[in-house]
Amino acid sequence: MKSGSNLEKVLTSGQFAVCGEMGPPQSADGKSIKKKAEYFRGYVDSVNLTDNQTAIVRLSSIASAHLLLDAGVEPVMQMTCRDRNRIAIQSDVLGAYALGIKNILAISGDHQKFGNHPQSKNVYDIDSLQLLQILKNMRDEKKFQNGEEMKVEPRLFIGAAANPFADPFEFRVLRLAKKVKAGADFIQTQGVFDVPRFKRWMEMVRDLGLPEKTFILAGIIPVRSVKALQYMKSEVAGMSVPDELIERMSKAAKPQEEGVKIAVELIQQLREIKGVHGVHIMPVMWEQVIPQLVEQAGLLPRPRFEEEQTTPAKEAPAKG
Amino acid sequence: MIVAERKPLEEILRLIDGAKTVLLTGCGGCVTVHMAGGEKEVEVLASLLRLHYKKEDKPIKILTQTVTRQCEPEYVRELADNVDKAAVVLSMGCGVGVQFIAENFPKAWVVPALNTKFAGATLEAGVWAERCGLCGECILYKTGGICPVIRCSKSLLNGPCGGSQNGKCEVDPEIDCAWQLIHDRMKDLGKLDLLLEIEPPKDWSKARDGGPRKVMREDMRF
Amino acid sequence: MYSVRNGVRVMGEVKEEAGAAQPAFEPKIVAFACYYCAYSAADLAGSMRLQYPPNIRIVELPCTGKVNPQMLLKAFEEGADGVYVAGCMEGDCHFLRGNLRAKRRVKYVKGLLDEIGVGGERLEMFNLSSSMGPRFAQIAREMTERIKALGPSPVNRKARASAADEDAAGG
Structure with missing residues (x-):
């Protein structure tokens, strides 16, 4: 075990993992995180806490992850390269680990242009790949980026993002391979609506033997209106939404139910694809849907592990 | 200029x-x-x-x-x-x-x-565009002569972010995705394998982050 | 570079409004005219005995492509209430694209005039051919009416007002 996190245990034990995602509040309301935790507890293996997503100021992902941990849900703390340099990033990683956070997802972060402080300066001292490498070296070599050693290293389960729908398409897989090489233990993909394209991408991923080296969680975005789908199609860069889906949603008498149905179908289709080790559900502002969605997708009950496995488990080979 | x-x-x-x-x-x-x-x-x-x-x-x-x-x-x-x-x-x-x-x-x-x-160049009469980030340590030999430090909105050094679509940057559809340009050019030149190397964190001390810079040439001084 | 022919193209008599308590505003308008079209059209208008307002001062240019922002602004600085550039029909420039360049520069200077508070509507670009004598006269009337409606250039307002005061004082 690298970190002994619940997510790592689920994945290394060869079970199909289910991740959730939560956006922290745009205020100091820590209670709302505990409230939202109810929608996730027992239904997912871990929950991502976004790091000022779309560059909008929110309660910090570290504090949110810690609050979620207190509420009995395992967090995946997201960390972007947009707002911190390598000094702050490493410092926050140490702090997060000291607070009990074991999963970190390294991403470059949305450009501040899309956020609520478009006049801010971005940092990008390092990129997401370099961040992965730094996290891996901190864990495995007990070394900071500068090469200096530390006494107690953060035992982290390190995640990265991949977008099969962005361009240049053929380079996407090579970049994923780079991320795995840099230290990504697991991958969460952009929300999948276009299954054929995702399948093509997974084929290329398998050709490079990546599912044997990392765990791949396919992204699911449950939507409750046709508007949301249209918005993602037209406004979000790196999203592929098939027209059939938009038509289906626009004809639905009960769009919420249809949205759940679509998400369930997507999960079932993605689960069939060789090399997909789990799903990452991103219920943007619709966390309440998680219990019913996970249940209808046949993903319950979630695996449970004994607290504190003291026996150092062998590195279980991931199943392709 | x-x-x-x-x-x-x-x-x-x-x-x-x-x-x-x-x-x-x-x-x-x-x-x-x-x-x-x-x-x-x-x-x-x-x-x-x-x-x-x-x-x-x-x-x-x-x-x-x-x-x-x-x-x-x-x-x-x-x-x-x-x-x-x-x-x-x-x-x-x-x-x-x-x-x-x-x-x-x-x-x-x-x-x-x-x-x-x-610091930029004239693309055509009346149009000028940024080309150099003055970072103090040129890496253009690694990226086919296209600078990711200044031409990628996030200065990413290891490939495009998820916002690259149809060759354009998510920040503005007028901006070319630098990594799409780099990828295409390296592919054309048969050097795509160079992009598979992981580019380590950059030494920003050579850039403005190291404090105001000065260049001195003893042979040119009086 | 160019020659100023102040009023030489004016034909017919200029009638003063008699008996008005205040002298009516007679704007000064400078027309930058291309030798190949607008300037010849002005000639033609003259030969045809066409009437147009005497407010227009024509500056002959070898091509409206010669027009630059400094020149247009200078006219306003020197007291013009309005300025226009008259070039060949689009596609018919003797130097191929001179009139198209002028069009862009006029647009640019209109922006500058707005920015400085003089008003971009005091500047205009027209296109005509050398055979369009009547059109030349019409443009001159159009522009004069426009500037009369706008009143004196804000740059000249103070100068004019004090001049008028002096006139009044002097009787």
């Missing part, structure tokens, strides 16, 4: 407000080439300022003088007589020019007429 753009007139008027004599000085270097602060632009701005003050019925004297380059001491010193006569020196040089005039004339009140934008 250094590319700059004139400030809004309203702001310029605020900067010189109250002065009876203004020295409007252009630069014969980069800003002349891209038509932001050369002799002609000095004439136009001088004309606009005179129109304004005439309209307001306030007397003002606008001296104009364009020097070969505002970033070299021997040319800047040519301004001495006019600097003495003026209450404000309004420079149409880049940020370097403004500072260099101030540096050479400790008692002068020097203000900028331009906003200095970037």
